[in-house]
Amino acid sequence: MRQWIDKLRQEKTLQSEEFRQLLTKCDAETLRHINKQAQEVSLQHFGNKIYIRGLIEVSNYCRNNCFYCGIRKGNPHIKRYRLSMESILDCCKEGYALGFRTFVLQGGEDPGLTDDRIEAIVVAIREQYPDCAITLSLGEKPYETYQRFFQAGANRYLLRHETYNEIHYSQLHPAEMSCKHRIQCLRNLKEIGYQTGSGIMVGSPGQTVEHLIQDILFIEKLRPEMIGIGPFLPHHDTPFAQFPNGTVEQTLLLLSIFRLMHPSALIPATTALATLAPDGRERGILAGANVVMPNLSPRDERKKYELYNNKASLGAESAEGLILLQKQLQSIGYEISTDRGDFKHEMLKNES
Ligand code: SF4
Numbered sequence: 011m012r013q014w015i016d017k018l019r020q021e022k023t024l025q026s027e028e029f030r031q032l033l034t035k036c037d038a039e040t041l042r043h044i045n046k047q048a049q050e051v052s053l054q055h056f057g058n059k060i061y062i063r064g065l066i067e068v069s070n071y072c073r074n075n076c077f078y079c080g081i082r083k084g085n086p087h088i089k090r091y092r093l094s095m096e097s098i099l100d101c102c103k104e105g106y107a108l109g110f111r112t113f114v115l116q117g118g119e120d121p122g123l124t125d126d127r128i129e130a131i132v133v134a135i136r137e138q139y140p141d142c143a144i145t146l147s148l149g150e151k152p153y154e155t156y157q158r159f160f161q162a163g164a165n166r167y168l169l170r171h172e173t174y175n176e177i178h179y180s181q182l183h184p185a186e187m188s189c190k191h192r193i194q195c196l197r198n199l200k201e202i203g204y205q206t207g208s209g210i211m212v213g214s215p216g217q218t219v220e221h222l223i224q225d226i227l228f229i230e231k232l233r234p235e236m237i238g239i240g241p242f243l244p245h246h247d248t249p250f251a252q253f254p255n256g257t258v259e260q261t262l263l264l265l266s267i268f269r270l271m272h273p274s275a276l277i278p279a280t281t282a283l284a285t286l287a288p289d290g291r292e293r294g295i296l297a298g299a300n301v302v303m304p305n306l307s308p309r310d311e312r313k314k315y316e317l318y319n320n321k322a323s324l325g326a327e328s329a330e331g332l333i334l335l336q337k338q339l340q341s342i343g344y345e346i347s348t349d350r351g352d353f354k355h356e357m358l359k360n361e362s
Contacts, residue, residue: 146166
Protein backbone atom coordinates (compact mmCIF):
# COMPACT_ATOMS: atom_id res chain seq x y z
CA MET A 11 0.00 0.00 0.00
CA ARG A 12 2.93 2.33 0.73
CA GLN A 13 3.82 2.57 -2.96
CA TRP A 14 0.41 4.14 -3.66
CA ILE A 15 0.87 6.62 -0.87
CA ASP A 16 4.35 7.59 -2.09
CA LYS A 17 3.00 7.90 -5.62
CA LEU A 18 0.08 10.02 -4.41
CA ARG A 19 2.46 12.39 -2.62
CA GLN A 20 4.72 12.59 -5.66
CA GLU A 21 2.18 12.78 -8.47
CA LYS A 22 -0.86 14.10 -6.53
CA THR A 23 -3.12 11.58 -8.16
CA LEU A 24 -3.65 7.83 -8.63
CA GLN A 25 -5.51 5.55 -11.00
CA SER A 26 -9.02 4.61 -9.86
CA GLU A 27 -7.89 1.09 -9.08
CA GLU A 28 -5.08 2.40 -6.88
CA PHE A 29 -7.52 4.62 -5.00
CA ARG A 30 -9.78 1.60 -4.60
CA GLN A 31 -7.02 -0.42 -3.00
CA LEU A 32 -6.10 2.43 -0.68
CA LEU A 33 -9.71 2.87 0.39
CA THR A 34 -10.42 -0.83 0.90
CA LYS A 35 -7.14 -2.17 2.29
CA CYS A 36 -6.01 0.57 4.62
CA ASP A 37 -5.00 -1.00 7.95
CA ALA A 38 -3.90 0.91 11.06
CA GLU A 39 -0.25 0.96 9.97
CA THR A 40 -1.11 2.28 6.50
CA LEU A 41 -3.35 4.93 8.02
CA ARG A 42 -0.53 6.10 10.29
CA HIS A 43 1.77 6.30 7.29
CA ILE A 44 -0.58 8.30 5.05
CA ASN A 45 -1.52 10.63 7.92
CA LYS A 46 2.20 11.27 8.53
CA GLN A 47 2.84 11.98 4.85
CA ALA A 48 -0.12 14.35 4.69
CA GLN A 49 0.98 16.12 7.86
CA GLU A 50 4.45 16.66 6.37
CA VAL A 51 2.91 18.21 3.24
CA SER A 52 0.72 20.47 5.36
CA LEU A 53 3.74 21.54 7.44
CA GLN A 54 5.71 22.33 4.27
CA HIS A 55 2.94 24.63 3.05
CA PHE A 56 1.63 26.20 6.23
CA GLY A 57 4.24 25.53 8.91
CA ASN A 58 2.77 24.69 12.30
CA LYS A 59 0.15 27.43 12.01
CA ILE A 60 -3.56 26.68 12.15
CA TYR A 61 -5.96 29.25 10.72
CA ILE A 62 -9.06 30.04 12.74
CA ARG A 63 -12.45 30.99 11.27
CA GLY A 64 -15.24 32.44 13.40
CA LEU A 65 -18.43 30.53 12.63
CA ILE A 66 -21.67 32.50 12.95
CA GLU A 67 -24.80 30.36 12.48
CA VAL A 68 -27.13 33.03 11.15
CA SER A 69 -30.36 31.04 10.74
CA ASN A 70 -31.64 27.54 11.32
CA TYR A 71 -34.65 27.93 9.03
CA CYS A 72 -34.34 25.90 5.84
CA ARG A 73 -36.66 25.31 2.90
CA ASN A 74 -34.99 21.95 2.19
CA ASN A 75 -35.42 18.50 3.61
CA CYS A 76 -32.04 16.77 3.27
CA PHE A 77 -32.53 13.40 4.95
CA TYR A 78 -29.41 13.70 7.12
CA CYS A 79 -29.86 17.19 8.48
CA GLY A 80 -31.21 18.13 11.91
CA ILE A 81 -32.45 21.56 10.79
CA ARG A 82 -34.38 20.21 7.77
CA LYS A 83 -37.77 21.80 7.14
CA GLY A 84 -39.57 18.62 8.16
CA ASN A 85 -38.20 18.62 11.71
CA PRO A 86 -40.96 20.11 13.90
CA HIS A 87 -38.98 19.68 17.13
CA ILE A 88 -36.43 22.45 16.87
CA LYS A 89 -36.88 26.06 17.85
CA ARG A 90 -36.19 28.18 14.81
CA TYR A 91 -34.21 31.42 14.95
CA ARG A 92 -32.76 34.00 12.62
CA LEU A 93 -30.09 36.40 13.86
CA SER A 94 -30.64 40.11 13.40
CA MET A 95 -28.05 42.25 11.66
CA GLU A 96 -27.19 43.72 15.04
CA SER A 97 -26.61 40.33 16.59
CA ILE A 98 -24.39 39.23 13.68
CA LEU A 99 -22.33 42.41 13.98
CA ASP A 100 -22.00 41.79 17.73
CA CYS A 101 -20.60 38.32 16.95
CA CYS A 102 -18.10 39.89 14.56
CA LYS A 103 -17.11 42.46 17.16
CA GLU A 104 -16.50 39.77 19.74
CA GLY A 105 -14.63 37.64 17.21
CA TYR A 106 -12.46 40.51 15.99
CA ALA A 107 -11.38 41.28 19.54
CA LEU A 108 -10.43 37.62 20.00
CA GLY A 109 -8.25 37.72 16.87
CA PHE A 110 -10.55 36.27 14.22
CA ARG A 111 -9.97 37.67 10.72
CA THR A 112 -12.45 35.44 8.90
CA PHE A 113 -16.16 35.36 9.61
CA VAL A 114 -18.18 32.45 8.25
CA LEU A 115 -21.90 33.17 7.94
CA GLN A 116 -23.61 29.81 7.81
CA GLY A 117 -27.29 28.99 7.64
CA GLY A 118 -30.01 26.94 6.06
CA GLU A 119 -31.64 28.05 2.80
CA ASP A 120 -33.87 30.44 4.70
CA PRO A 121 -36.47 32.26 2.56
CA GLY A 122 -36.65 34.91 5.30
CA LEU A 123 -32.98 35.69 4.84
CA THR A 124 -33.57 37.54 1.60
CA ASP A 125 -30.88 38.51 -0.86
CA ASP A 126 -31.31 42.16 0.16
CA ARG A 127 -30.83 41.26 3.78
CA ILE A 128 -27.74 39.13 3.16
CA GLU A 129 -26.26 41.77 0.92
CA ALA A 130 -26.80 44.42 3.59
CA ILE A 131 -25.12 42.19 6.20
CA VAL A 132 -22.11 41.57 3.93
CA VAL A 133 -21.81 45.30 3.17
CA ALA A 134 -21.94 46.17 6.88
CA ILE A 135 -19.26 43.61 7.81
CA ARG A 136 -17.09 44.69 4.88
CA GLU A 137 -17.33 48.34 5.99
CA GLN A 138 -16.60 47.67 9.62
CA TYR A 139 -13.92 45.01 9.13
CA PRO A 140 -12.13 45.80 5.85
CA ASP A 141 -9.21 43.56 6.82
CA CYS A 142 -11.36 40.45 7.35
CA ALA A 143 -12.46 37.73 4.96
CA ILE A 144 -16.19 37.05 4.69
CA THR A 145 -17.18 33.48 3.96
CA LEU A 146 -20.77 32.57 3.14
CA SER A 147 -22.29 29.13 3.55
CA LEU A 148 -25.93 29.69 2.69
CA GLY A 149 -26.67 26.99 0.15
CA GLU A 150 -27.72 27.05 -3.48
CA LYS A 151 -28.52 30.44 -5.05
CA PRO A 152 -28.89 31.76 -8.61
CA TYR A 153 -25.70 32.94 -10.37
CA GLU A 154 -26.75 36.58 -10.12
CA THR A 155 -27.27 36.28 -6.38
CA TYR A 156 -23.83 34.79 -5.83
CA GLN A 157 -22.44 37.62 -7.96
CA ARG A 158 -24.29 40.22 -5.92
CA PHE A 159 -22.89 38.92 -2.63
CA PHE A 160 -19.40 38.79 -4.13
CA GLN A 161 -19.66 42.39 -5.28
CA ALA A 162 -20.91 43.36 -1.83
CA GLY A 163 -17.65 42.07 -0.36
CA ALA A 164 -17.93 38.33 0.28
CA ASN A 165 -14.72 36.48 -0.56
CA ARG A 166 -15.38 32.81 0.00
CA TYR A 167 -18.29 30.38 -0.27
CA LEU A 168 -18.69 26.92 1.24
CA LEU A 169 -21.05 24.48 -0.48
CA ARG A 170 -20.32 20.81 0.07
CA HIS A 171 -21.47 18.68 -2.82
CA GLU A 172 -21.83 15.73 -0.35
CA THR A 173 -21.70 13.11 -3.13
CA TYR A 174 -20.96 13.31 -6.84
CA ASN A 175 -22.95 10.19 -7.65
CA GLU A 176 -26.48 11.10 -8.78
CA ILE A 177 -28.12 7.94 -7.43
CA HIS A 178 -26.40 8.34 -4.08
CA TYR A 179 -27.36 12.03 -4.08
CA SER A 180 -31.00 11.03 -4.52
CA GLN A 181 -30.69 8.69 -1.52
CA LEU A 182 -29.57 11.61 0.65
CA HIS A 183 -31.90 14.31 -0.68
CA PRO A 184 -35.57 14.61 -1.65
CA ALA A 185 -36.49 14.49 -5.34
CA GLU A 186 -36.71 18.26 -5.77
CA MET A 187 -32.97 18.62 -5.07
CA SER A 188 -30.49 17.83 -7.80
CA CYS A 189 -26.88 16.83 -7.86
CA LYS A 190 -26.43 18.54 -11.24
CA HIS A 191 -27.68 21.83 -9.84
CA ARG A 192 -25.36 21.61 -6.85
CA ILE A 193 -22.36 20.98 -9.10
CA GLN A 194 -23.40 23.88 -11.36
CA CYS A 195 -23.56 26.15 -8.30
CA LEU A 196 -19.98 25.18 -7.44
CA ARG A 197 -18.82 25.94 -10.98
CA ASN A 198 -20.63 29.31 -10.84
CA LEU A 199 -18.99 30.21 -7.55
CA LYS A 200 -15.54 29.47 -8.97
CA GLU A 201 -16.27 31.43 -12.13
CA ILE A 202 -17.40 34.48 -10.16
CA GLY A 203 -14.13 34.43 -8.27
CA TYR A 204 -15.00 33.10 -4.82
CA GLN A 205 -12.50 30.98 -2.97
CA THR A 206 -14.79 28.00 -3.08
CA GLY A 207 -15.16 25.13 -0.67
CA SER A 208 -16.68 21.76 -1.37
CA GLY A 209 -16.51 18.38 0.30
CA ILE A 210 -18.31 15.31 1.50
CA MET A 211 -19.74 13.46 4.46
CA VAL A 212 -17.77 10.29 5.08
CA GLY A 213 -19.85 7.20 5.78
CA SER A 214 -23.20 8.67 4.76
CA PRO A 215 -25.97 6.07 4.26
CA GLY A 216 -25.58 4.23 0.97
CA GLN A 217 -22.06 5.50 0.32
CA THR A 218 -19.76 3.01 -1.43
CA VAL A 219 -16.07 2.98 -2.25
CA GLU A 220 -17.01 3.70 -5.87
CA HIS A 221 -18.83 6.83 -4.77
CA LEU A 222 -15.79 7.98 -2.83
CA ILE A 223 -13.56 7.48 -5.86
CA GLN A 224 -15.97 9.59 -7.91
CA ASP A 225 -15.84 12.28 -5.22
CA ILE A 226 -12.05 12.25 -5.19
CA LEU A 227 -11.90 12.59 -8.98
CA PHE A 228 -14.56 15.32 -9.02
CA ILE A 229 -12.68 17.36 -6.42
CA GLU A 230 -9.46 16.80 -8.36
CA LYS A 231 -11.12 18.41 -11.39
CA LEU A 232 -12.93 21.21 -9.56
CA ARG A 233 -9.85 22.17 -7.52
CA PRO A 234 -11.74 23.96 -4.75
CA GLU A 235 -9.65 26.21 -2.54
CA MET A 236 -11.26 24.67 0.57
CA ILE A 237 -12.14 21.03 1.17
CA GLY A 238 -14.45 20.02 4.03
CA ILE A 239 -14.34 16.37 5.06
CA GLY A 240 -16.37 15.28 8.05
CA PRO A 241 -17.92 12.02 9.23
CA PHE A 242 -21.65 11.42 8.79
CA LEU A 243 -23.31 11.72 12.21
CA PRO A 244 -27.01 10.91 12.54
CA HIS A 245 -29.55 13.30 14.02
CA HIS A 246 -32.33 11.77 16.10
CA ASP A 247 -35.12 13.73 14.36
CA THR A 248 -34.27 12.76 10.79
CA PRO A 249 -35.05 9.78 8.54
CA PHE A 250 -31.41 8.70 9.06
CA ALA A 251 -31.67 8.58 12.85
CA GLN A 252 -30.88 4.87 13.00
CA PHE A 253 -27.88 4.85 10.67
CA PRO A 254 -24.41 4.41 12.15
CA ASN A 255 -21.74 7.16 12.27
CA GLY A 256 -19.04 7.43 9.70
CA THR A 257 -15.73 6.38 11.25
CA VAL A 258 -12.84 8.49 12.46
CA GLU A 259 -10.41 6.26 10.54
CA GLN A 260 -12.06 6.62 7.16
CA THR A 261 -12.45 10.37 7.67
CA LEU A 262 -8.74 10.69 8.49
CA LEU A 263 -7.81 8.55 5.49
CA LEU A 264 -9.81 10.76 3.11
CA LEU A 265 -8.53 13.92 4.73
CA SER A 266 -4.96 12.75 4.10
CA ILE A 267 -5.74 11.71 0.52
CA PHE A 268 -7.10 15.21 -0.17
CA ARG A 269 -4.11 16.88 1.49
CA LEU A 270 -1.67 14.87 -0.65
CA MET A 271 -3.65 15.73 -3.80
CA HIS A 272 -4.20 19.41 -2.91
CA PRO A 273 -1.17 20.62 -0.92
CA SER A 274 -2.26 24.28 -0.69
CA ALA A 275 -5.95 23.70 -0.04
CA LEU A 276 -7.51 24.97 3.16
CA ILE A 277 -8.77 21.86 4.93
CA PRO A 278 -10.55 22.12 8.29
CA ALA A 279 -10.43 19.66 11.14
CA THR A 280 -14.22 19.68 11.26
CA THR A 281 -16.52 20.05 14.24
CA ALA A 282 -18.12 16.73 13.23
CA LEU A 283 -14.76 15.00 13.65
CA ALA A 284 -14.26 16.69 17.03
CA THR A 285 -17.78 15.58 18.00
CA LEU A 286 -17.14 11.97 17.01
CA ALA A 287 -13.88 11.62 18.96
CA PRO A 288 -12.59 13.66 21.90
CA ASP A 289 -9.20 14.02 20.15
CA GLY A 290 -10.76 14.30 16.67
CA ARG A 291 -9.59 17.86 16.05
CA GLU A 292 -5.99 17.06 16.92
CA ARG A 293 -6.05 13.86 14.88
CA GLY A 294 -7.44 15.81 11.93
CA ILE A 295 -4.54 18.26 12.14
CA LEU A 296 -2.05 15.42 12.43
CA ALA A 297 -3.61 13.95 9.26
CA GLY A 298 -3.11 17.16 7.23
CA ALA A 299 -5.85 19.65 8.25
CA ASN A 300 -4.81 23.29 8.73
CA VAL A 301 -8.01 25.14 9.70
CA VAL A 302 -10.41 25.11 12.66
CA MET A 303 -13.75 26.91 12.87
CA PRO A 304 -14.67 27.82 16.46
CA ASN A 305 -18.26 28.83 17.07
CA LEU A 306 -18.92 32.57 17.46
CA SER A 307 -22.72 32.30 17.43
CA PRO A 308 -24.67 33.71 20.39
CA ARG A 309 -24.55 31.13 23.22
CA ASP A 310 -28.38 30.88 23.46
CA GLU A 311 -28.77 29.87 19.82
CA ARG A 312 -25.98 27.31 19.46
CA LYS A 313 -28.00 24.35 20.70
CA LYS A 314 -30.69 25.15 18.15
CA TYR A 315 -28.25 24.70 15.27
CA GLU A 316 -28.01 20.98 15.81
CA LEU A 317 -27.18 19.47 12.43
CA TYR A 318 -26.43 16.08 14.03
CA ASN A 319 -26.58 14.55 17.51
CA ASN A 320 -24.48 16.18 20.25
CA LYS A 321 -22.84 18.70 17.94
CA ALA A 322 -19.90 20.27 19.80
CA SER A 323 -20.15 24.03 20.26
CA LEU A 324 -18.54 24.61 23.63
CA GLY A 325 -15.01 24.30 25.01
CA ALA A 326 -12.35 24.36 22.30
CA GLU A 327 -15.11 24.38 19.65
CA SER A 328 -16.23 27.81 20.85
CA ALA A 329 -14.69 31.19 20.20
CA GLU A 330 -14.57 31.92 23.92
CA GLY A 331 -12.63 28.68 24.38
CA LEU A 332 -9.73 29.92 22.28
CA ILE A 333 -7.25 29.55 25.14
CA LEU A 334 -8.24 25.91 25.54
CA LEU A 335 -7.89 25.42 21.79
CA GLN A 336 -4.48 27.06 21.90
CA LYS A 337 -3.39 24.67 24.66
CA GLN A 338 -4.65 21.65 22.74
CA LEU A 339 -2.84 22.77 19.61
CA GLN A 340 0.36 23.43 21.55
CA SER A 341 0.23 19.90 22.95
CA ILE A 342 0.67 18.58 19.39
CA GLY A 343 3.22 21.21 18.35
CA TYR A 344 0.92 23.70 16.60
CA GLU A 345 -0.24 27.25 17.21
CA ILE A 346 -3.11 29.50 16.16
CA SER A 347 -2.52 31.90 13.30
CA THR A 348 -4.60 35.09 13.31
CA ASP A 349 -3.85 35.78 9.63
CA ARG A 350 -6.83 35.90 7.26
CA GLY A 351 -5.53 32.67 5.78
CA ASP A 352 -6.55 33.15 2.16
CA PHE A 353 -5.81 30.46 -0.38
CA LYS A 354 -2.45 31.31 -1.89
CA HIS A 355 -2.06 30.66 -5.60
CA GLU A 356 1.66 31.32 -5.50
CA MET A 357 2.09 28.24 -3.36
CA LEU A 358 1.33 26.21 -6.46
CA LYS A 359 4.81 27.11 -7.74
CA ASN A 360 6.36 25.26 -4.84
CA GLU A 361 4.33 22.16 -5.23
CA SER A 362 6.53 20.35 -7.71
S1 SF4 B 1 -28.21 20.28 4.76
FE1 SF4 B 1 -28.40 22.46 4.32
S2 SF4 B 1 -29.93 22.56 2.66
FE2 SF4 B 1 -30.11 20.53 3.57
S3 SF4 B 1 -31.74 20.73 5.12
FE3 SF4 B 1 -29.78 21.08 6.16
S4 SF4 B 1 -29.44 23.27 6.14
FE4 SF4 B 1 -31.03 22.80 4.62
